[in-house]
Amino acid sequence: MDSKSFSKKKSVGVVGMGSFGTVIANMLAEKSNVIVYARRPELVQEINTQHAADGNPVNPTIEATVNPEYLCESCDVLFFMVPSAGFQEVVKAFSPFLHPYHIVIHGTKGLCLNLPKGKTLADMKKITRENILTMSEVILKETVVVRVGCLAGPNLAKELSKGQPAATVVASRFNEVILEGQRLLRSDKFQVYGNSDIIGVELSGVLKNIIAIAAGALAGMGLGENARGLLISRGMVELIYLGNALGGSLKSFIGLAGIGDLVATCSSTLSRNYTVGFRLAQGETLDQIINSMEEVAEGINTVKLIKTFVEGTGMRAPITENLYKVLFEDLKIEEALQYLMKYPFSVDVDFL
């Protein structure tokens, strides 16, 4: 890039047009030129001709492409909104075209595995922190981009698309990334907070999905608000312990991306993770649920990963462990609940 010939403002890029990606692209398009990347040519076609992504309306000024190189050349700031399962692959596809001047902000609330070559999670007796990558760590590992940020907070896509007021956190070790995120996203209806503990904010978004599944399950069993209150608060404690073990700071967990997001997803039928729990409790099997969902519920993978991690460290995480048994080992939800009610929690708050 030649700075001297730099005359007009560059576009902002969005990678991945799932429901959340689409909402963010539309919000960005209110202020900036937006170019979006999608892998499926028919989706790109739909966006460019019908201004819709899988039926969701897309701002007509938004241009779509299947070409990573074009996107990287046209934009200095990129928002990666891809599910964690495909994240590494997409980042690798972009890596040859990314330069140190790029700023990358992601909105993915999941984790990736970083195992020795040829191994899968099933081969590993235990995994340590080095085997787990947050999305920002994936970006740092696979690309030359250093100015990395993440978006997290109570941002249910359906509510945002209706233009309801909400807030988010942009986290990054670099102030300029936070400021850039705020400049691009902030509007009358959308407040943007900054946080320098990117790992803590990422983990908040990831770990709360576990509790969201559990909350859905309680609701599916027909239990009421007392149970939910109990779960959210105990879930918070578990989230904080796990989050600390993975390198996040307490402050971030009790912020908007932690408590804020936890309360929202544990109470909303709009949340995918909540829906998984709800339908499980109604008697469906995990396979049935996964096959009939349009988009990935990140929490399922997170439970699997975190359960293996917890075993390796010798920590206890009762909610995660029991949820794992319910999801993958056919434990009945009622039994899991029984177990949790008997678990000797004695201290209310011991992390402050």
Next chain:
Amino acid sequence: MTDDYIKHKYAPILPSKDEWPVVKLSKGRKEFIKKVANASKDRVIEQTGGNMDILKEELETTLYREKLRIKQNPWAVDPDDEFEFWNKVKSVLVQLSAESSIPNAQKKKKYIEILDDITIRYAEEIASNFQHTHYKLTRSVVTFGFARLLNAARVKGIKSIFSNQFSLQDKIQIIGETDQLRDLASKGTIVMVPTHFSNLDSILIGWIISVLGLPPFIYGAGLNLFNIQIFAYFMNSLGAYKVDRRKKNLIYLETLKNYSSESIQFGVHSLFFPGGTRSRSGKIESKLKLGLLSTAVEAQRANYQKGQQGSGGKIFIVPVTINYHFVLEAPSLIKEHLSLTGQERYYQESDEFSTSYKISKFLVKFFTKGSDISVSIGKAMDVLGNYVDTEGRSLDKNGRIIETRDYFISNGIVSEDTQREEEYTNQLGRRIVEEFHIINRVFSSHLVAFTAFQIIKKQNRKLDLFNLLRLPEEDIAIPYEFFKEECQRVLNRIMEIRQDGKVHVAPHLKRDIDSIIEHGLSNVGMYHAKRPLVKSKEGNIETQDLNLLYFYHNRLDGYGLEKLF
């Protein structure tokens, strides 16, 4: 990097001394000092946000601390007019705050004048005093003198003082990326960052730089070393600038940083010991002092802001490890380390080499008795820690060429962002530590010390470190056969780590295990009065000084080898 020693003479890359950046710098010394002082003044004003009251407070704090230092911790090297100078500052400050009739704008101007005086004084104090004739003399003294001593000690006693059988390069082995270093030194500016274990390191590195045919580097040396005449002479002639660790006030620190940054921008090659001081524990530095390192990042950005492209204005970071069997200061270093652990804040800079006599004795002992030393030159990196190719272009992890300039760009232009540069400095620090561990060379003495200490630790599992070190040495004996097995286990693991390219080993580690152990035992801390490790008459492995054993053991810290026990 291969494990082979490099032993040949290099032609100087800049034959004429007038081309040496450090000579150019010393010719324009006066203006340079002015420039540094001005830049530092601006930086301090910027940090006070242009607020007069904050500036005033900063000046008063500086004054208070300086007066305290003069009273409590005076050194021989301190200038005579110090007391006078600060008294003058005091009287002006007092006068100013008493005057209520002067308008604020004028007052502020006066405060800035005081600040100006202080930064000029500090810059003057810090600035190096490089003189080419001294440099030449020192270089020949070091090479000639030490070669004589060495031959006298090694060949056939005092008669062979004029033998040339051994040259210094037999004793001090250089390995690693010497050619790349030479190439890059003629293209851009080098910042060399060595590990630091002994006071001898700076002279050693100075000698190596000259052997490699590089023009002299400037580096910050502790002011305490200038207390000793003989050292002061060496230091000055090697281009050292002075770092006074007693002065911790903002104005001094800013001046120091600006001195370093401006010199790098001037194109003078520099040397930082990024650990700050000698490693007291014997561990390879894992936490670096980032203050001076940040000046490399800052200078790089400033060069790009000036529009410098390509490798001309590029700064290359070259990590270096110095590997010893024997560190003369080990007993005092480890003692200090142990008494300081956890209480570093209350530590007062002390001065252990107090006379020229002591230091000469140290040098003679070192060169006649000390065992072999090897110096590993690491791969050059840019200021973000990316490796660079022979042309000085930065490479990403996949070998693609990238522009270092791009790291400083936002919205299409190179911009200054202190917080961003802080993060970059952190990242550079982490990369340097990583590289230290990679280019570090394992010696037989490190292996035996590490293994022995871990065995003792395992046998006394219940004791914490301090209680462990208090064990009576005469109670400790490790049967040889067991020791041998354990050494083999550690060695195997080291070789695995080496396979992954994460460490290097000395050629003598490729012998059979018995001779490695023998070599290790005879070399580990060989000239201490109490040996860290000996073989008893019964054939057991014993120690005479656990603290020292711990010190030499620490060299292999950071490789996860303790997990074997």
